[in-house]
Amino acid sequence: xxxxxIIIANWKMKLNLQETLELAKSIKAKFKDxxxxxxxxCPNFISLLEVAKILKGGKIGLGAxxxxxxxxxxxxxxxxxxxxxxxxxxxxxxxxxxxxxxxxENYEIIHKEIKAVLQxxxxxxxxxIGENWDERKTDxxxxxxxxxxxxxxxxxDVVGDQKIILAYEPIxxxxxxxxxxxxxAEYAHKIIKLTLNNMFGMEMVNNNFKIIYGGSINPKNVxxxxxxxxxxxxxxxxxxxxxxxxxxxxxxxx
Ligand code: PGA
Numbered sequence: 001x002x003x004x005x006i007i008i009a010n011w012k013m014k015l016n017l018q019e020t021l022e023l024a025k026s027i028k029a030k031f032k033d034x035x036x037x038x039x040x041x042c043p044n045f046i047s048l049l050e051v052a053k054i055l056k057g058g059k060i061g062l063g064a065x066x067x068x069x070x071x072x073x074x075x076x077x078x079x080x081x082x083x084x085x086x087x088x089x090x091x092x093x094x095x096x097x098x099x100x101x102x103x104x105e106n107y108e109i110i111h112k113e114i115k116a117v118l119q120x121x122x123x124x125x126x127x128x129i130g131e132n133w134d135e136r137k138t139d140x141x142x143x144x145x146x147x148x149x150x151x152x153x154x155x156x157d158v159v160g161d162q163k164i165i166l167a168y169e170p171i172x173x174x175x176x177x178x179x180x181x182x183x184x185a186e187y188a189h190k191i192i193k194l195t196l197n198n199m200f201g202m203e204m205v206n207n208n209f210k211i212i213y214g215g216s217i218n219p220k221n222v223x224x225x226x227x228x229x230x231x232x233x234x235x236x237x238x239x240x241x242x243x244x245x246x247x248x249x250x251x252x253x254x
Contacts, residue, residue, distance in 0.1 A: 004036060004037050004038055005037045005038070005232060005233045005253050005254055006037065006038040006039070006040070006165065006210060006212060006232060006233035006234075007037065007038070007039050007040075007233050007234045007236060007249065007250045007253055007254075008039075008040045008041075008042060008063060008091065008093075008126060008165075008167075008212070008233070008234070008235045008236065009027070009039075009040065009041040009042060009236055009240030009246060010042050010065065010093060010096070010214070010235055010236065010237050010240065011023070011041065011042060011043050011044065011065075011237075011240065011241065012044075012065070012098070012237060013044055014241055015043070015044070015241065017046065017047055017050075020043045020044065020047040020050075020051065021047065021050055021051065021054060023041075023241065023243060024041060024043065024047075024050075024051045024054045024055060024060075025054055026243035027039075027041060027060060027243050027246060027247075028054060028055055028058040028059075028060055029243075030243050030244075030246075030247045031058070031059050031060055031247070031250070032058060032059065034059040034254075036254055037233075037250070037253070037254040038061060038233075039059065039060050039061065039250060040060065040061035040062060040063045040090065040091050041055075041060060041061075041062065041063065041240070042062075042063035042064060042065050042091065042093055043062075043065075044065065045064065045065070045066075045079060048062065048064060048084075048087040048088065048089065049087055049088070052087060052088030052089075055088075056088075061090045061091060062087075062088050062089050062090060062091070063089055063090065063091030063092055063093065063126065064079070064084045064087075064089050064091070064092045064093070065092075065093050065096065066079070066092070066093065066094070066096070066099060067079060067080070067081050067084060067092045067094065067113055067116065067117060068080055068081075068113070068116070069109065069112035069113045069115070069116040070116065071116065071119070071120075080116075081116050081117045081119065081120040081123050082120050084123060085120055085121070085122060085123050089123060090122065090123065090124060091123070091124045091125075091126055091165070092117060092123060092124070092125055092126065093126045093128065093167075093235075094110055094113045094114055094117070094125045094126060094127050094128065095107070095109070095110035095113070095127060095128045095129075095152070096128045096169075097128060097130060097132075097169060097171045097174060098174075101171075107148055107151035107152050108151070110127065110151070110152050111151060111152050111153070111154075111155075111156070113125070114127060114152060114153065114156055114164070115156060118156065118157070118158070118162055118164075124163045124164070124165060125164055125165065126165040126167050126212075126235065127152055127153075127164060127165065127166050127167065128167045128169050128214070128235075129145060129148040129149060129152065129166060129167070129168060129169070129192070130144075130145075130148075130167075130168055130169040130170045130171050130215075131144040131145065131170060131171065131172075132171040132172060133171070133172035136170065136172060141170075141188065141191075142191050145168075145188060145191050145192055145195065146191070146195050149166075149192065149195045149196065149199070150195075150199075153196075153199060153200075154199070158200060158204060158208050161207070161208065162208060163208055163209075163210070164208060164209050164210075165209070165210045165211075165212060165232075165233075166192055166196070166209060166210070166211045166212070167212050167213070167214050167235045168185065168188050168189060168192060168211060168212070168213050168214070169213075169214040169215050169235065170188070170215050172215075173215030173216050174214065174215045174216065174237065175216065175237060175238065176215070176216050177216055178216055178221075179213075179215055179216040179217055179218075179221045179224075179225075180215060181224075182224040182225045182228060185213045185225065185228065185231065186228045186229065186230060186231065189211045189213070189228070189230035189231055190229075190230050192211050192230075193205065193211060193230050196209055210232035210233060211230055211231065211232055212231070212232055212233040212234055212235055213225060213231055213233075213234055213235070214234065214235030214236065214237070216237075216238070217234050217235075217236050217239055217249060218238070218239045218245070218249065219239065219245055219248035219249055219252065222234070222248075222249050222252045222253060223252055225253075226252055226253060233253065234249065234253060236249055
């Protein structure tokens with residue numbers, strides 16, 4: 001992949017429709033002079049079409065927070081990769097830990113969703129991995145990351161210039177207000193990179209993959225992450241709900 005850093009805002013289910021549209025407008029205005037890097041916002045499903053209209057002609061990309069693994073059919077309540085593209089999405093978050101926790105999503109599902117997303121053109125999966133606190137404190141993180149990557153990506157064909165973004169999100173840091181130590185993130189990103197290198201080869205990993213960090217990033221702690229060798233960007237939750245705060249995070253990274 002290119003060397004551009006990417007910062008993705010995950011708005012979760014934290015805003016109503018009106019708030020979502022207002023935030024999209026503020027963020028579009030704030031970043032109108034963006035010269036480098038990539039930024040995307042991921043609002044709730046029902047806001048996607050309206051947010052796409054707002055973002056049109058600006059520098060901010062649009063992403064969704066989830067997707068189904070089939071392209072069409074009797075799947076009540078689900079949204080296909082093709083529909084997301086029609087709605088204007090360039091990105092989609094897959095397997096966020098909150099979905100793994102509350103909706104029992106597992107890496108079999110995540111694997112199917114990645115495959116389905118790669119079948120449609122111009123939609124980039126943001127695949128979430130990361131250990132929980134129990135795994136971290138019993139020193140199982142490295143294996144957990146290896147295992148999640150294997151389950152999610154084994155047998156996935158990456159062709160041409162298809163992109164995949166891996167989001168390393170230690171579950172215990174998400175929404176906690178405290179990010180992990182940057183050195184620990186760098187270590188985890190290295191494990192992820194080495195595992196990907198083994199699975200796909202170094203050249204493909206350099207060209208087609210990005211590894212980003214997520215978990216309580218804010219304008220203060222983001223500075224510690226800047227310049228880490230294996231960090232290609234950020235997935236930001238709480239700090240992306242305020243245009244000024246998000247702007248400070250992005251400015252520190254780009
Ligand atoms: P947070 O969320 O920045 O609020 O911790 C990150 C995420 O869940 O993607």
